[in-house]
Amino acid sequence: MTDSNLTDSPDETGYETSVPPEESPAECPYCGRPLESERLLVLHEGLDHWERLDDDRREAFQEAYVGEGDDLRTFRLKMLALLVVVYFAFLFVYSYVMEDPFSSTNAALLLVGCWRGVR
Numbered sequence: 613m614t615d616s617n618l619t620d621s622p623d624e625t626g627y628e629t630s631v632p633p634e635e636s637p638a639e640c641p642y643c644g645r646p647l648e649s650e651r652l653l654v655l656h657e658g659l660d661h662w663e664r665l666d667d668d669r670r671e672a673f674q675e676a677y678v679g680e681g682d683d684l685r686t687f688r689l690k691m692l693a694l695l696v697v698v699y700f701a702f703l704f705v706y707s708y709v710m711e712d713p714f715s716s717t718n719a720a721l722l723l724v725g726c727w728r729g730v731r
């Protein structure tokens with residue numbers, strides 16, 4: 613890493629960050645830490661400088677924090693759906709390769725049976 617890209621060393625803020633010269637990140641007014649976006653700045657201020665914030669910034673932090681929770685919940689649901697798809701894909705491949713005792717037809721019938729059981 614070259615010194616021209618380094619804006620903060622771990623000695624100053626406790627964080628090692630590297631900002632490309634053409635970027636203009638949001639910078640924390642309290643500790644000078646560069647952050648990628650205004651939303652991340654709001655979250656950082658709420659987590660690290662809560663006592664120093666006024667009511668507007670605290671409210672902005674709470675809104676950003678709730679939004680972050682919604683994003684995390686959506687991400688977890690997508691990953692669960694992906695895990696189910698990968699599981700059944702491996703099950704079909706296994707049953708196709710092994711053919712016994714679970715043939716691919718039996719695995720498909722099992723999947724349909726589970727699906728009807730859920731409904």
Ligand SMILES: [Zn+2]
Nearest residue numbers: 640642643645
């Ligand atoms: Zn800060």
